[in-house]
Amino acid sequence: MTFVTDIAVADLPDLSSGMVAELTAKGLDRTVRAAVQRVVPRVTGSADTAAPGFLRLVLVPVNATEVRDLVPGLRFTGKVDTRTGPAGPKLVA
Numbered sequence: 001m002t003f004v005t006d007i008a009v010a011d012l013p014d015l016s017s018g019m020v021a022e023l024t025a026k027g028l029d030r031t032v033r034a035a036v037q038r039v040v041p042r043v044t045g046s047a048d049t050a051a052p053g054f055l056r057l058v059l060v061p062v063n064a065t066e067v068r069d070l071v072p073g074l075r076f077t078g079k080v081d082t083r084t085g086p087a088g089p090k091l092v093a
Contacts, residue, residue, distance in 0.1 A: 018085035023078035
């Protein structure tokens, strides 16, 4: 399972792979943690791409047991904690 969201290009320099997001959904009685995995490149002419000025950000669950009973299509909101994750390179310099 993966989580996909659109993120403003201006916010990408603050993110690095491995940072953790806390996600919540209406009707779900718990928080789901997911780690930033990658940014999806923008493909001109593709129907599955982000709006201008945005890119798609892919997150993966930190713990598989947190998502084992979730159904596709459930909409989440959340924030990435930029103090988490490895001290390695950012997604975008």
